[in-house]
Amino acid sequence: MAEHIIELQNVTKYYDDNLVIDNVSFYVNKGEFITFLGPSGCGKTTTLRMIAGFDLPTSGKILLHGEDISRLPPNKRPVNTVFQRYALFPHFNVFENIAFGLKCKRVLNTYRNAQGEEYTKKERLSKKEIAEKVRKALEVVDLEGFEKRSISTLSGGQQQRVAIARAIVNEPEILLLDEPLGALDLKMRKEMQIELKEMHRRLGITFIYVTHDQEEALTMSDTIVVMSDGVVQQIGTPTKIYNEPANTFVADFIGESNIINGTMVSEKLVRFCGKNFVCLDEFETGEQVDVVVRPEDIAMCAPEQGTLVGRVISVVFKGIHYEITAQLGKYELVINSTESRKVGDIIGMKIAPDGIHLMKPKYTTNVFDGVITKHNTVEFADGEFECDVTQLYPGSHIDEEEYLITASGEKIDLTGVEVRVEVGLYDITISDDAEAGGTTGHIISIIYKGDHYRLIVRTEKEEEDFVFATDDLWNENDLVSVIIPKDKIKLSLKQTEEKKRLGGNEA
Amino acid sequence: MSTTVLILIIFGAALLLGAGALLAYRLVRGHMPHFTRKALGIPYAVFLIFFVIAPMLVILVYAFTDRNMHFSFANFVKFFSDPTKLSTIAYSIVIALITTAVCLLIAFPVAYILARSKMKKKYVILMLFVLPMWINFVLRINAIRELFNWIGLLGEANYFNTVFGMVYDFLPFMILPIYTTLMKIEESLYEASADLGAGAFTTFFRVTLPLSVPGVVSGVTMVFLPSMTNYVVSDMLGNSMVTIIGKFISEYFASDWHMGSMVALVLLIVVFVSTLLTGGFKSEENVRGANL
Known part of the structure; x- marks a missing residue:
């Protein structure tokens, strides 16, 4: 088993009152190339900065070789950093920049005195040693003979190399790289990716790399730590993260994905987009799942041969493949294919079982997309429900004209506002009386769960599913109305990125 | 005082020259000047010539002359x-x-x-x-x-x-x-x-x-x-x-x-x-x- 060179134990970090790292624990193996990947603001840079020592964790421990270094200042840690915008010293030339760390260094030398006794002395490196080390570091980054050049005369790529040389010349145990290629153009970035990987192989030290570029992470890393909202979402090899994303966030962030809500029809049979699909993942029958299908895993075929049939609404040439978007009812699916189609073509689509990835939804409740109406009710799943819209803005209230007044006195017209509607599994009841509830649907599934039944009611037009628990026995295919008490409808404002992505309707 | 007159002349000349330059520009182009960077620099050049370089020359001249405005090292020696x-x-x-x-x-x-x-x-x-x-x-x-x-x-x-x-x-x-x-x-x-x-x-x-x-x-x-x-x-x-x-x-x-x-x-x-x-x-x- 590989040695854990760095280990984070329950690390939490607040900036002022903002939680940026939320109880993160993981370890880094000695010698590996590990990448922290995530969108901006996910806490990846903060994590790196805590390992470097620029930021101190609010709570939790950072262990280096099992020793707690969380409170150690940066200059006492055996790590070196390649900064995002290089942070080269503008008043020094290339040589002086690279030699900076070496000049700070004191090494323990052993001598023998006249009596033959050994003694050690802490000494600076000699000028000759420093010059030799700088020369070697410049060789590693392919900048031989650049010693005398001033920093301002170097191109971005060359400055990047000097920054790397300045860090590796100190022979750190861990090299930290904070989005080091972010400022380079695409071609240069690709070259540097390969070179960095090669450097990692040659130097044999641990690389901790931070990037928001998923392709970069997949290309270079041994291990990827996917982060979002200050939480580690998944840790694994690039292959594992791409092929078996742990949740919809990872699936969405790494590569392109179609994410659709589905329901388990039976063991290894999932229903989404109105059709049943054989899959490899096992979930309980009736369970709501998130279905992730990579665009390259959808095969196009003749309409009569396809499980799904849709109309092409856009075709984009991407160099190696075409990105085709097909519409089937309310769903949109993205397909990557080397074959092209014309907009308006009717195509069939097939998905092999290994192309279907199922994951437990983040929310184990009923989640719908809703729209607030004029009268502060919410429309979703073919129906209209009374709800408490003041929960969207803490401390707000409704005035006589049915406008929402926020705590700060701002007047908001909620008409047409899109919201996420959440209803708990135990907050739904049904009735024979079609007028009693907000919407109607047919019972499509009844599962006995030992002490209660789990029912799924599907609405007719939108085909939205309500999953809930009940003690009463109903019959399949009964038409019922769905009743949800006003205070049990949880509303939240929708985030735009979330909305854009989801092929279907529900989050 | 001759110096006061001299300064007034310099000041007046600066103003006239600036206005003249603009007018000439307008006549040549036949329309309101489109100010190039060079044209916009003219007022500053005029300012520098008359309020920085000229006064320094005046000081230089005064330093090396006597009361009759004859060249002399007398002040320097003194x-x-x-x-x-x-x-x-x-x-x-x-x-x-x-x-x-x-x-x-x-x-x-x-x-x-x-x-x-x-x-x-x-x-x-x-x-x-x-x-x-x-x-x-x-x-x-x-x-x-x-x-x-x-x-x-x-x-x-x-x-x-x-x-x-x-x-x-x-x-x-x-x-x-x-x-x-x-x-x-x-x-x-x-x-x-x-x-x-x-x-x-x-x-x-x-x-x-x-x-x-x-x-x-x-x-x-x-x-x-x-x-x-x-x-x-x-x-x-x-x-x-x-x-x-x-x-x-x-x-x-x-x-x-x-x-x-x-x-x-x-x-x-x-x-x-x-x-x-x-x-x-x-x-x-x-x-x-x-x-x-």
């Missing part, structure tokens, strides 16, 4: 053969040097602490240091004079009083440029320094100080030069017992413009040389020298 004049120059330089040094010693730590502190209200403190600049300086110097008078220092320690007044007067001019350059040093450079193993001390001397040189140089220039000529301070606080070069010039221009011009010319050369010296403060050793 100045450099008069020990009181030479010692005044020396005094001026010494007072200016001490003022500059004291300002730097006070200003650098203040600017450094303010620039590096994460305090949210640091602008208020910076403002308090700069605020006196907004009050008429004659008033401020008068206030100090009264203060010194009250504690009985006036007339007792003339040189100390003069330097004190000058430091008080010029301190903001030292703090501001240093603060500005320190603020421009990216946080990542401090982090890089610590990352590479440097402690606070090494970081200060190898990163902070060298990178603040432009601010120090401009601060030194802005304090050193005025403190050689600002005779209002030396008059009022030095109890008229301290004579600096600026005082000389003003006295001569009351009677002998030719000698006054010569003194002004000598000052110009002193200033020029000292600017050259401060401009040369680029290598690390000299930086420490500048911090005294």
